[in-house]
Amino acid sequence: SAVISQKPSRDICQRGTSLTIQCQVDSQVTMMFWYRQQPGQSLTLIATANQGSEATYESGFVIDKFPISRPNLTFSTLTVSNMSPEDSSIYLCSVEDLRFGYDTEAFFGQGTRLTVV
Amino acid sequence: QKEVEQDPGPLSVPEGAIVSLNCTYSNSAFQYFMWYRQYSRKGPELLMYTYSSGNKEDGRFTAQVDKSSKYISLFIRDSQPSDSATYLCAMSERATNKLIFGTGTLLAVQP
Numbered sequence: 001s002a003v004i005s006q007k008p009s010r011d012i013c014q015r016g017t018s019l020t021i022q023c024q025v026d027s028q029v030t031m032m033f034w035y036r037q038q039p040g041q042s043l044t045l046i047a048t049a050n051q052g053s054e055a056t057y058e059s060g061f062v063i064d065k066f067p068i069s070r071p072n073l074t075f076s077t078l079t080v081s082n083m084s085p086e087d088s089s090i091y092l093c094s095v096e097d098l099r100f101g102y103d104t105e106a107f108f109g110q111g112t113r114l115t116v117v
Numbered sequence: 118q119k120e121v122e123q124d125p126g127p128l129s130v131p132e133g134a135i136v137s138l139n140c141t142y143s144n145s146a147f148q149y150f151m152w153y154r155q156y157s158r159k160g161p162e163l164l165m166y167t168y169s170s171g172n173k174e175d176g177r178f179t180a181q182v183d184k185s186s187k188y189i190s191l192f193i194r195d196s197q198p199s200d201s202a203t204y205l206c207a208m209s210e211r212a213t214n215k216l217i218f219g220t221g222t223l224l225a226v227q228p
Contacts, residue, residue, distance in 0.1 A: 043161070058215075092161075107163075108162065109160050110159050
């Protein structure tokens with residue numbers, strides 16, 4: 001099983017600033033995913049990060065607000081830019097697991113709990 | 118209407134009880150159905166995976182999919198305090214390969 005380390009685990013940030021979240025995997029993976037988990041709401045996919053190409057963003061999420069880097073097969077970053085209190089949430093990265101012969105995200109990091117004040 | 122509906126709970130049961138967790142969905146193209154368990158301040162972990170309809174059993178856990186009713190269930194037998202967590206259902210269709218999650222049900226098993 002993949003082990004995913006996310007940093008920071010939590011942070012309190014001032015509005016208007018930016019925070020970069022790091023995700024490190026202990027093995028090479030093709031696809032990495034970034035999710036947002038707001039209180040009382042479903043886990044929502046922000047974007048898919050593939051190594052060597054631009055991230056693919058879901059409806060409602062844009063690169064200017066959530067720039068993503070994927071420099072190699074074990075690492076990715078998500079930046080939350082120009083933060084407002086509405087960005088307060090848990091942000092999670094995940095990677096696919098091919099055990100079932102189907103790309104399903106089985107492994108998640110522990111999440112980054114972000115509070116914007 | 119949300120694509121996936123899940124009762125958020127909280128659900129409180131005594132130790133040893135049988136727990137039934139459920140999700141309904143509206144997209145008939147969903148073929149892959151998953152249950153994740155999420156402990157407090159941790160990321161979700163995949164618990165059960167089912168393709169199409171039918172049952173799947175793994176120890177104390179049984180996942181059921183009824184595609185005709187667009188309804189999936191997770192049963193936990195002989196529930197333990199260590200089962201206390203939030204349980205999220207998720208599903209996807211092959212065409213998009215994108216997971217759609219329910220909001221999660223918070224379960225508390227009382228010793």
